[in-house]
Amino acid sequence: MENRIIQSATRTNKSMKINLNNNPEELSHDQLSVQELLDVKKFTFKMLIIKINDKLVKRDDYDNAIIHDGDKVDVIHLISGG
Amino acid sequence: MLNYKDILKTKCVGIAGCGGLGSNCAVALARVGIGKLIIADFDVIVESNLNRQYFFIDQIGQKKAYALRDNISRINPTVMVEAHDIKLKADDIAILFKDCDVIVEAFDLAVMKQMIIETMLAEMPDKPMVSGVGLAGWGDSNSIKVKQTGQLYICGDSVKEVSEEMPPLAPRVGIVANMEANVVMEILLDKKI
Numbered sequence: 487m488e489n490r491i492i493q494s495a496t497r498t499n500k501s502m503k504i505n506l507n508n509n510p511e512e513l514s515h516d517q518l519s520v521q522e523l524l525d526v527k528k529f530t531f532k533m534l535i536i537k538i539n540d541k542l543v544k545r546d547d548y549d550n551a552i553i554h555d556g557d558k559v560d561v562i563h564l565i566s567g568g
Numbered sequence: 569m570l571n572y573k574d575i576l577k578t579k580c581v582g583i584a585g586c587g588g589l590g591s592n593c594a595v596a597l598a599r600v601g602i603g604k605l606i607i608a609d610f611d612v613i614v615e616s617n618l619n620r621q622y623f624f625i626d627q628i629g630q631k632k633a634y635a636l637r638d639n640i641s642r643i644n645p646t647v648m649v650e651a652h653d654i655k656l657k658a659d660d661i662a663i664l665f666k667d668c669d670v671i672v673e674a675f676d677l678a679v680m681k682q683m684i685i686e687t688m689l690a691e692m693p694d695k696p697m698v699s700g701v702g703l704a705g706w707g708d709s710n711s712i713k714v715k716q717t718g719q720l721y722i723c724g725d726s727v728k729e730v731s732e733e734m735p736p737l738a739p740r741v742g743i744v745a746n747m748e749a750n751v752v753m754e755i756l757l758d759k760k761i
Contacts, residue, residue, distance in 0.1 A: 533678040535685050540718035542689035560717045564685070565729035567704045567736050568589040568676040 502555035516555070521548040523559070533564040572757055573601045577646075579756050580604040582665035583672045584656055584684055586632040587611070588736050589700045590674030591622035591639075592745035597647075597752060598640045604648040605640065606668060609633045610655035620738040656680075658687045666692075670752050673699035674745070678729075685720065694719060698751045703744040704728040704736055712743055714751055721755075723747040 501514050506527075513526065520536055520543050523529075536543045537560040543551045553559055581602055583590045586609035594605055609632040613623050627635045637651040652664065661684055665671050673684050681699060688697045702724035703712075711725040724744050730736050 533682050535682060535689070535720075537689070537717060542686060542693070544686065544690065562685075562717070562720075562722060563701075563726060564678040564681045565702055565727070566676060566678045566681075567702070567728070567730040568585060568587050568674055568681075568700055568741070 502553075504553060504556065505558045507560055518553050519549050520551045520553065523553055524548070524561075527561075529561060531563050535562040535564065536560065537562075570761060572753070572761060575757055575760050576601050576753070577603045579669045580606065580667060581670050581672060581752055581756075582606045582668035583608070583674055584661070584665075585609055585674035585676065585680075586621075586636045587617065587674065587676055588620040588738075588741035589703075589745045589748065590672070591632070591636050592620075592742050593672055593674055593749045593752075594636055594640060595622050595643060596746050596749035598644045600749075600753065601644065602647060604650070606650045606652070606665060607633055607636055608652040608654050608656055608664060609636075610653060620736055620741045656684070658683055661687050662691045665695075668695070670696045670698060670755050672748050672752060673697060674748070676730075689720065696721070696755045698723065698748045698755075700724050700744045700748055702726040702728050703740050704730040704734040706737055706740055709740075709743065712740070712747065714747065721751050723751060 633651040637649040
């Protein structure tokens with residue numbers, strides 16, 4: 487029992503659960519900047535709109551905006567055509 | 569008892585771009601009796617546009633914003649149309665569309681789509697915006713959907729980008745343009761009927 491508690495405590499320190507584009511996602515980091523998330527998920531696409539908890543993250547803020555456990559993150563890929 | 573026409577005739581919709589998405593979406597909204605449309609485009613009609621855009625062969629060479637206003641007035645003259653021959657920049661968008669109930673993103677290039685969505689989310693995050701993303705080619709109708717995040721509604725397949733082999737064509741562009749108009753109606757009539 488004690489073991490399990492310690493284990494789960496270590497686990498929360500090292501991972502987080504977020505909702506990415508409406509899908510639950512578990513990441514082995516306790517927090518990530520937007521840019522780090524893009525690197526981890528290998529989103530290399532240039533034309534993106536990114537929102538954390540429905541708030542826009544401007545492109546200049548990708549390194550500073552931090553994603554925490556429980557956040558809702560939307561990464562929208564924009565492509566040409568109209 | 570209100571019907572949909574009583575509500576729509578009091579509403580104003582902004583449409584950014586008068587190409588394949590914008591011209592077809594505007595015509596759909598005009599046919600159902602929207603009160604006012606504010607439309608903007610800087611481009612001129614060329615022959616290759618006629619594979620999908622709501623213009624006629626004798627309009628080649630005309631400005632899209634003004635030609636679309638003319639076509640709407642032939643379909644439903646009760647719609648007020650404010651047409652702007654302008655290449656929209658971030659600064660203009662908040663001013664031009666500030667009194668609209670909903671804004672439709674109907675640009676061609678991804679970089680322009682990003683510009684207007686970022687501007688809207690930063691400056692008017694509570695105003696509903698309907699965008700078209702992923703409409704190239706033909707077939708695969710069932711991949712076209714609406715995705716909502718906050719007040720932003722994305723219509724399209726989110727995947728198929730235009731290219732030489734995968735041009736934008738009337739059927740699929742028309743589906744997305746009319747889907748945008750359908751989402752606009754849904755937003756405007758929500759909980760009112």
